[in-house]
Amino acid sequence: QVEPILxxxxxxxxxxxxxxxxxxxxxxVICDNVGLRRIPKVAEQTRLLNxxxxxxxxxxxxxxxxxxxxxxxxxxxxxxxxxxxGAFRGLKQLVYLYLxxxxxxxxxMGAFDDLTELTYLYLDHNKISDLPKGxxxxxxxxxxxxxxxxxxxxxxxGAFHGTKNLRWLYLxxxSISxxxxxxxxxVENLAIFHLDKNQLSTYPVSALSKLRVVEDLKLxxxxxxxxxxxxxxxxxxxxxxxxxxxMGLEKFSDKAFIGTTALKNVHIEHNxxxxxxxxxxxxxxxxxxxxxNPWHCSCQLAPLRRWLGSTRTRPDAVxxxxxxxxxQQIRDTAALRGCKLPSKRSKxxxxx
Numbered sequence: 268q269v270e271p272i273l274x275x276x277x278x279x280x281x282x283x284x285x286x287x288x289x290x291x292x293x294x295x296v297i298c299d300n301v302g303l304r305r306i307p308k309v310a311e312q313t314r315l316l317n318x319x320x321x322x323x324x325x326x327x328x329x330x331x332x333x334x335x336x337x338x339x340x341x342x343x344x345x346x347x348x349x350x351x352x353g354a355f356r357g358l359k360q361l362v363y364l365y366l367x368x369x370x371x372x373x374x375x376m377g378a379f380d381d382l383t384e385l386t387y388l389y390l391d392h393n394k395i396s397d398l399p400k401g402x403x404x405x406x407x408x409x410x411x412x413x414x415x416x417x418x419x420x421x422x423x424x425g426a427f428h429g430t431k432n433l434r435w436l437y438l439x440x441x442s443i444s445x446x447x448x449x450x451x452x453x454v455e456n457l458a459i460f461h462l463d464k465n466q467l468s469t470y471p472v473s474a475l476s477k478l479r480v481v482e483d484l485k486l487x488x489x490x491x492x493x494x495x496x497x498x499x500x501x502x503x504x505x506x507x508x509x510x511x512x513x514m515g516l517e518k519f520s521d522k523a524f525i526g527t528t529a530l531k532n533v534h535i536e537h538n539x540x541x542x543x544x545x546x547x548x549x550x551x552x553x554x555x556x557x558x559x560n561p562w563h564c565s566c567q568l569a570p571l572r573r574w575l576g577s578t579r580t581r582p583d584a585v586x587x588x589x590x591x592x593x594x595q596q597i598r599d600t601a602a603l604r605g606c607k608l609p610s611k612r613s614k615x616x617x618x619x
Contacts, residue, residue, distance in 0.1 A: 283307035294336075306330045317341040319365070325349045332357035339363040343389075346370060352377035361385055367413070368392040379405045391415040391437070400425030408432055415439040415461070422474075424449040433457060439485070440464040448473040455479050463487040463510065470494055476501045485510040487534065496522040503527035510534040512556065519544040535560065541587070542567050545609065549574045554582070561587035562597060566606035572597055573608060 282288035286298035300320035503526035564586035586592035
């Protein structure tokens with residue numbers, strides 16, 4: 268009879284003040300918004316520790332060292348400015364680390380030591396301006412890295428060194444104006460790559476050519492004027508979604524889409540595009556956003572008109588020139604009625 272009482276007392280002692288603890292196999296400690304200023308001590312069997320909405324300006328070295336069985340750690344909205352070297356030392360089972368919505372500007376080298384099982388890392392909505400070479404190297408199992416809404420200006424070679432398993436990389440809403448050519452060599456298996464709302468003024472063709480299997484590429488809201496030949500060739504057999512809207516984009520090179528065979532969704536609305544290149548792949552296309560572009564309605568748009576006639580989505584696409592077509596829908600304008608479509612032979616030649 269004594270044992271259950273002792274167990275109860277032990278659980279009470281192990282649960283930090285003002286926190287809620289759930290026993291059993293999945294030991295959860297919830298200290299959400301309880302005014303903590305230092306990392307609390309918790310029982311060694313704790314699997315999930317929720318410390319969000321507290322006040323930890325600096326995460327100290329070895330702050331979580333005794334929490335060897337931790338799988339999920341929540342530190343969002345906690346006024347964190349700095350992460351010390353070895354801050355997460357000992358957390359060899361950790362899979363989820365949430366650091367979103369803080370003021371993190373300094374991450375010391377060695378901060379992520381021991382996090383070899385970490386799969387999901389959320390660092391969005393912070394003030395990170397640099398990813399020094401080797402910082403992420405311990406994260407050999409990282410699958411998702413969320414770095415949106417930070418202050419990154421450049422991606423340098425070695426930034427992703429060691430993170431070979433990274434598949435989803437979100438860099439939206441930073442100030443990235445350059446990506447060094449070798450930067451993405453270490454993450455050639457990226458499937459989702461979001462670079463929207465940055466400051467890229469030219470398409471980073473040499474950096475992106477290191478990627479092999481991108482399915483979803485988002486470059487919207489970058490001031491890129493033109494897309495070069497073979498822009499997507501290295502991952503063209505996999506890319507299903509391409510977002511190039513709101514860029515001030517003026518043209519695609521004629522061979523921009525060569526090797527791109529899987530495209531289903533393309534967003535090119537709110538640009539300055541007047542024509543599509545001959546290499547544009549309509550074969551598998553399901554959605555195409557075209558509105559707010561100055562389309563030139565001549566026979567080079569015949570393949571687009573045929574696709575518009577075959578789709579149920581009926582996207583808005585209006586002629587801007589020549590003058591007699593202005594304001595007419597591309598699918599309805601008489602200007603394209605007599606156009607011949609490219610012959611099969613010339614299409615075949617385009618594949619190479």
